[in-house]
Amino acid sequence: MSIIDLRSDTVTKPTPGMRQAIANAEVGDDMSGEDPTVNRLEARMAELLGKEAAVYACSGTQSNQMGLRVHCRPGDELLIDETGHLANYEAGAPAALSGISVRFVKGNGGLIDVPLLEGKVRPDDQHYAVTRLVCVENTTNLGGGRAYSLPHMQRLSNWSWGMGLKVHADGARLFNAAEAQGYSVGQFAALTDTISVCLSKGLGCPMGAILAGTKEAIRHARRSRKQFGGALRQSGMMAAAALYALDHHVERLAEDHAAAKEFAREVAQTPGVTLDVSAVETNLVFFEIDPTWGTAAQFVRELGSQGVRMLALGPQRVRAVTHLDVTADDIRVAAKEVARVLAAGPAVSSETSSNAAAGPYAAGPLPTHASVTPDRVQSRN
Ligand SMILES: Cc1ncc(COP(=O)(O)O)c(C=O)c1O
Incomplete structure (x- = not known):
């Protein structure tokens, strides 16, 4: 059976062209600053993002946490939407690695705005954590693949800077946001102090992320990358994949967005599904299964068996x-399969807990470590 895997954009495998670029990469010891391909990638990303400097990290998680560490000291607090990846799905890293506490606000589709933050900056009083940082996610993941417009981000950053706060953006899918909104990644990055961009999602690399900011911020981030175990040696092999992706995989993101919208239009017409087509802006499509049919976990299991x-x-x-x-x-086949599985009638399953197979993004109690299955591990993207 051929598999159509729509679980995440992290499931992509390097294309033949990317594998060739990896094989041909010129390499050196990056920890000594001697890998020419990493140096090229960092310089190119800094230029694209309009920042003084950039540093290659192993993952989006590492890059985000390096960014937080640039701005915050133990006892500081950051403000973020309640669905934010860096505060919910990075294993408690803000607290564990940097002693940062998190204050959530309830945004709209994962996007936050000034009225939500007003009154959330704590007074300068010994009882309180120091509110130091505003974090945004662009595009939002659990918020539904939504993207910030430039005026929206400008408003948010101006307000934050006016309050003496710093702004970090988790741009795991920044190139998707830029495509959907019609701005350059540099225009968005200009409205942040630090920005993390993933290379292993829409861009299709096997690994990696970039953190960009001022020279001083990136100098600081290199030290925390080392502390987090992320300073590598001949990482030019992976940087070559990223340079290849910048040349070949950026413009095609528009195809992913068009396919997502077509899929959403089809699925929205399927009985038993609630899907707001107008909320689909990029490559992430969310929908709800009617409880009279069964749970989302049952649905994905049935669908997976097809x-x-x-x-x-x-x-x-x-x-x-x-x-x-x-x-x-x-995508067309997948939409038809959704309709076929739902039309086949309510799922028959002995499962009673609706969260049982929904993974760590599910609402409700988190699974204990002992109950984390390989299935759940795959779903943290
Ligand atoms: C919005 C967002 N930020 C950060 C990350 C973390 O990236 P990584 O899996 O490379 O650590 C992800 C990936 O799942 C994500 O979706």
């Missing part, structure tokens, strides 16, 4: 993600 993979991210909530490794035809 060769189409999606994630259950809540009791009724399902996510499908378009990416480099799925074609427009695959």
Whole structure:
């Protein structure tokens, strides 16, 4: 059975061209600043993002946490939407690695705005943590693949800077946001102090992320990268994949967005599904399964047995993600399969807990470590 894997854009495998670029990479010892390919990638990303400097990190998690460490000291606090990845799905890293506490605000589709933050900056009083940082996610992941417009971000950053706060952006899918909103990644990055960009999502690299900011911020971030175990040696092999992706995988993101919208339009017409087509801005599509049919976990299991993979991210909530490794035809097949599985009638399952297979993004109690299955491990993207 051929598999159509829509669980995440992290499931992509390097293309033949990317593998060739990896094989041909010129390398050196990056920890000594001697890997020419890493140096080229960092310089190119700094230029694209309009920042003084950039540093290669192993993962988006590492890069985000390096960014937080640039701005905050133990006892400081950051403000973020309640769905924010860096505060919910990075294993408690703000507290564990940097002693930062998190104050959540309830945004709209993962996007936050000034009225939500007003009154959340704590007074200068010995009882309080020091509010230091505002974090945004662009595009939002659990918020639904939404992107900030430039005026929206300008408003938010101006306000934050006016309050003496710093701004960090988790741009795991920044190139998707830029494509959807019609701005350059540099225009968005100009409205941040530090920005993290993932290379292993829509861009299709096997690993890696970039953190960009001022020279001083990146000098500081290199030390925390070392402390976090992320300073590498001949990482030019992976930087070569990223340079290849910048040349070949950016413009095609528009195809992923078009495919996501087509998929959303099809699925929205399927009985038993609630899907707001107008909320689909990029490559992430979220929909709800009618509880009379069953749970999202049951649905993705049935669908998976037909060769189409999606994630259950809540009791009724399902996510499908378009990416480099799925074609427009695959997406049409997937939409038909959704309809077929739902039309086949309510799922028969002995499962009673609606969160049981929904993974760490699910609402409700988190699984204990002992109950984390390989299935759940795959769903943290
Ligand atoms: C919005 C967002 N930020 C950060 C990350 C972390 O990236 P990584 O999996 O490379 O650590 C992810 C990935 O799942 C994400 O979706």
